[in-house]
Amino acid sequence: MASNKPNKLAFLSMPAPASYVAGLGRGASGFTTRSDIGPAREGPSAEVIAEAQAKRGEEAEIDPEQFQDPDNEYGLFAGTTYEQDDEEADKIYEQVDEAMDARRRARREAQEQLELAKHRAERPKIQQQFADLKRGLSSVTDEEWESIPEVGNLTRKKRRREERSFVVPDSVLVGDRGKNEYESSLDTRQQENGGFETPADSGALTNFVEIGQARDKILSLKLDQISGTATSSGSATSVDPKGYLTSLNSVVIKSDAEIGDIKRARMLFESLIKSNPKHSPGWIAAACLEEHAGRMVAARKLIKAGCEQCPKSEDVWLEAARLHNNEDAKVILANAVQHVGQSVKIWMAAAELEHDVKAKKRVLRKALEHIPNSVRLWKETVNLESSATDARILLARAVEVIPLSVELWLALARLETPERAKAVLNKARKAVPTSHEIWIAAGRLLEQQASVEGKSEEERNKELEVVEKTIEAGVRELRRHQVLLTREQWLKEAERCESDGSPRTCEAIVKATVSMEVEEEDRLDTWVGDVESAESRGKVGTARAVLAYALKVYPDRKSLWRRAAELEKTHGTRESLDAILSKAVHYCPQAEVLWLMAAKEKWLASDVPAAREVLERAFVANPESEQIWLAAVKLEAENGELGVARELLVRARTVADTERIWMKSAVFERQQGQLPTALETLATALKKFPRFPKLYMIQGQIQQSQKNYPAARASFSAGFKACPKEITLWILASRLEEEDGKSIKARALLEKARLVNPASDVLWAEAVGVEERSGGAAQAKAMLARGLQECPTSGLLWSMSIWAEARPTRKARSVDALKKSADNPVIICTVARLFWAERKIEKARQWFGRAVATNQDLGDSWGWWLKFERQHGTEEHREEVRNKCVVAEPHHSPMWQSIAKDVRNTGKSVREILELVADALQ
Template sequence: MAANKTNKLAFLSMPAPASYVAGLGRGASGFTTRSDIGPAREGPSAEAVAEAQARRGEEAEVDPEQFQDPDNEFGLFAGTTYEADDEEADKIYEQVDENMDARRRVRREARENEELAKHRAERPKIQQQFADLKRGLSAVTDAEWESIPEVGNLTRKKRKRDERSFVVPDSVLVGDRSKGEYENALDDRQQTNGGFETPAEEGTLTNFVEMGQARDKILSLKLDQVSGTTTTTSGLSTSVDPKGYLTSLESVVVKSDAEIGDIKRARMLFDSLVKSNPKHAPGWIAAAALEEHAGRMVAARKLIKAGCEQCPKSEDVWLEAARLHNNEDAKVILANAVQHVGQSVKIWLAAADLEHDIKAKKRVLRKALEHIPNSVRLWKETVNLESSAADARILLSRAVEVIPLSVELWLALARLETPERAKGVLNKARKAVPTSHEIWIAAGRLLEQEVFSAEGETKTEEERNKQLEQVDKTIEAGVGQLRKHQVLLTREQWLKEAEKCEAEGSPRTCEAIVKATVAMEVEEEDRLDTWVGDAESAEARERVGTARAILAYALRVFPDKKMLWRKAADLERTHGTRESLNAILERAVQHCPQAEVLWLMWAKEKWLAGDVPAARHVLEKAFVANPESEQIWLAAAKLEAENGETTAAKELLVRARSIADTERIWMKSAVFERQQGQPSEALETLKTALVRYPKFAKLYMIQGQIHQSQKNFAAARASFAAGIRACPKEATLWILASRLEEADGKSIRARALLDKARLANPGVDILWAEAVGVEERSGGAAQAKTVLARGLQECPTSGLLWSMAIWAEPRPTRKSRSADALRKAADDPLIICTVARLFWAERKIEKARQWFERAVKINPDLGDVWGWWLKFERQHGTKEYQEEVMRRCIAAEPHHGLIWQSIAKDGDVKAANKSIKDILEFVADTLR
């Protein structure tokens, strides 16, 4: 053990390695002083380092350039001999590289030149920017060089100003003092003519009349110098109008220095443009327009005259020159213009516009037609000047001979001819222009016009229908002929043509176009949806005839689609007559006898028209087609009941219970008996119905209400309790049971019932609203607010609860509360109605009316909103407004609303058989 220990510690007596640093392994930083290394201590030699690395197992570092011969080359083939073959190969590679470079050089240089040109165009050199100005310097005269001002101070250094001062003479001060004085006394000397003499300093008198005459004379001389009556030394006359000279002075706009500078720079640019490219007509026009803008009309006319000389083939220059001159000079200019551009229609039309006499206009246009006989516009202008139809017809006959391909001229000629001759004209037009669909449409409209405008002829309906069928055949043939000539108009284009015909008073032609083209480009499985969409779009654009034709075609293809018949009936109800609506419904029930709604619509229309026997007849037919239809039985009973036939109505309901036997028929029977003042029979009916339909909640409601109206609270409580057990999800049953307890003076039980109802039906806002009402009626306003807050937490988007919350707030905070409600449920009609009522309370009548309008548009089925609106109009509106609200409410036929339903479904005998108008008035009277 001692020997081993001695051997382990033997290293302590060994010398330290050459590169040893004490404590380096423990993270210490070693350092060496001069006392350690002495004056000239060498480091370990290369052999020592190699030996130490060998002991540690490390490989010695080898310098890659250590054994490299500097005379030899580097690389993969270092050390090989460069022979003649290598040299020949290198030359071949160099030749290949040169050939490849020469092949790409042309494209590369072209690309580089293009990029350079693009760069120069975007950022030109200063030398290029001023090249045109430098060329213009060659025309500068010596006098202009001398007139160039000297360069001012460009150093931007402030020069010391001369601060010398001078004494102002007393004469200046006295003269300035007298400038602001006024003479307030008149001279006593009065002339014989009634005027006054003004004394002068030298004793002479001033004659203001002579001064005015002298001024007028000088002004007239100046006007004569620039007027058209005076001639210059060159013999040319100017074109300044002396009468308008003074007027033109009033329109002179004083320009700022910046605008004047811009005009000068633009003038220099345009001057350079017209000098560098004198054949460029827009440059002359722009230069003249600049001078006109600057108010230098003489210079503008001069420039445009030079432009006419340089660009005689440009019609725009001549037209601009005519515009810049007066009427007489413009005539001369345009006369010169037609010598150079005689084929310009614009020049001839401008020349005709300068003439104020109709005969002169005709003469110019006829001269124009001699030069340009194939101009449709010239022929149209010439025809429009004719006062008689015969002369216009003669001109158009000649026009279609010269221009046989103009459809517009053919149609104009056909409109001027008699119907018989118009047919011949259209036949010639069809042969001349076989690719025009306008000609075929015009032919169809002509045939339709013949049928409805024949005077003195009595035609039977059959003959008229045959003639109208010719319209369909003509349009159908036209579509086929156009297809043969490869004229393929899209279905949308044809429908636009149909709408155009309807707008111009040709409904049968519109229908013929729809028949011939509405099925084009439509897949078989998409036909129904496409046609319904087309009809709705046409109706939205108020093209009722087109929509009616589309639906008629769709009904011929799909005669058994109930939805199509309903759309057609709705269209006729909105835009048609009562006869057309009855015709549609009669056809509808023939094709869809099992559609109960169509029978009911037809019977209702007969009933509204006051024809009760016809309505009974319709329902009898409906019974034959649908013997077990619940809706038809109920409609028949309602018809008899509202017309005073109570016995017949009761018999119908008894028969309906045995034939149809539905829960709704049993309920209506009980309601009818209750309204007739027979509560015991109603209870017997309900007892039998409950055995058959124990899950129908409305039977329990009616039974409980009858018992409650008889003050039999125990039986009513039992009815509601049985209904709650059978239908626990029916919120109305819970509410009726709660109100029964309130009516019996037991608010605690009512509150408990509503708590149980909310547990069974979470998230139902009407239960929370009823709970709030219970607390308010029992006098607990604070508790009501607490319940309302809890209800809003559970139903944050309930319009009913938000409306109650708004009215529960004090008046100053209602607006902010309504803003919160709108953020939570912006489209709720109850909230919109509440906001309208807030505006109503603030006397903002128009705003309130607008918000009531919004509310009924969102949900027209909510009767309470209609009631509030009518109440508002009764207070602030006119009779017309009230009638409009009633009319729209009757059309909407609302069925819901807390107050509306309580009145509409009231079982009182006096409230029976109420119309929508009556219910609306009751609701408006009840609302508080």
């Protein structure tokens, strides 16, 4: 009977609707498989998918790329064309966006850099954390690098070992065959109590009671030792309860890596000494390894075996002695002597083990019986002798046994009397004719005899001449025996003699050898280089000797005499300097600078008549010398002889009619307050020398001091018309206009000066000063920026730029200044002042020293340094600055010149001017 119920699965046999897409309701976009439709059929088209989605009420997906094509747009501007004006509008909007972004770009990038720096400070890179350690690796030597241990396994992970297979012998296979078998029968050795006895390997039964008793006994012994109740020898011991923990700090706890390294090294050394037992370094290294591991017994055992295997190696015996205590070491070295009796090291080590002097002597004399030709053994034996007589006897025997040892001959000569020392040195010279030390020792001996008190000057000079002859003969003999020392080696020997207190021998060596290996045209430069090199090492006697020889060869060289005078002024006495200058003016009478130096030294020594005498002789040799005339005028003026100074100036204008003498005449009258006379002198001088700018300067300054501004203005105007390249004239004219209240005219003059003198940092600095004094800070800053553009390497402008910055940015500005100005002294002084302001005292002092070392002629640097030392230094620091400034004698810098040339400071010394400059600087 057929069922009337509908079949629920009938739809499976029905065809699919036309718009059906499998899986579309679950989000799929439709797919087909090759097994269903074959390889050539494509999936449903986009139109079919869209239609199916529309029937299900789903919105069709919009392709985002369709908006890139204007033809596919829809909405408000759908269907419009993209014309040229649209493109221009888009470009304008892009430019506006870029401008808005660039407005805040600097602030945004600065903020990003700040956040990045903060992040780096909080969490620095590994590379930054180890930067100092990486730099420190540059100083690691090869020995330290080789001594770095191997890195062990620090990961705490077991490394996988490579699986290796070996052929298993048959005996192992047979033995393992019955390991897992079970016996089903009972043992016949059943005891009365019903138990079984367990047989041991040796057939004996294990007694666990005795094992427990032995364990308890060992523990009790250890406890007794710690508590101090008893020891194995029966003597009591004590443990310091306070120092016990401290002593534990000295226990070296080795890491797993170190233990692994020691085990690997031990295996290597074992292999080494087994494969090559006659190799002594292997035994030594193995013993040192055990010593490092703390196993002294094993180390001694190894080194003992090494001594047996390598009995002819002195190093093994010495190492064995080192590893044992004193008494055992003596026995070991006694055995060593039986095998290596010719080893000096063995005998010396045996002598060092003895603490008694007599025992040491006994060992050393025994050593000399075995090794009579060892210089070291003889020296050690002689050093142990407390009596000079015994030492002399030993040395006499030593030179008989070792006649070629120069060291022993010289030691014997030092112990002998002067007469016998000569004989000893003569014997030494015959025994060792190739030794220069013997000839030098002979010269020193002769010099020592000549310096004995009680001899006349004539006798002393004769004996010192013998020193020179001895050294000359020595050089000839050495050359005859083909011993050719270089001149550098001879100069080193001369310096050594000077250090040992033999200056005449030093001079003799220099005189005999300084001209060796030098071409005639290179002599002067080579000798001057030798002088500078010796002086830099502090060997003044050698430098003086080289200069003396050079002056004998070139007596008419003014530069050599001046160099010798500077050397004596720095390192010699006033008498030696006077002697050098007297010889200098004798050989070079036309050298004005030498006459002036001689007169100045006499004047500094407060010997004014002697200074006058020197200048009178200078007048005779140089009647028309401008410098000598002016020096004579200065000498008379500063010693109160104003009338004589005025007469000298009148005579000088007649005899040596120069522009500088006329200028000094006007300055002299101005200093004496005779302003009309000074103006008359200037008017006459300007007719003769209209191109000399200093005459216009002095004339304008005198008229400015009299408040005669039109006349001063006319003088300065005539001056920069006649000398347009003289910058100081332009600056004086500008300051005159400022003083007269005409800042606009001052700016115009400086502008004109900059056109005539381009790239002049002084003019730019003055222009900046004019703006600052006029109250225009913004104009001053702009002017400074323009000046730096035209003079990018000017230290003066960079210094002004640094001080114009705010305090936080001055340091960065100073770094730029140092890079641009190439270590300009003004910049260095400015950096020192910055450190001063930051209270970095030592750094500031160091930079002030650098500033004055770079250019000692800048007086303002000295003034700033003294001002700094007044605030932070001691009296010793201040006095050091004053003394160095007096030696340097600076003449330039704005503040220094303004104070030094002030009429009120006429006749003041460098020290007084320095104090005034330090007071005036702000």
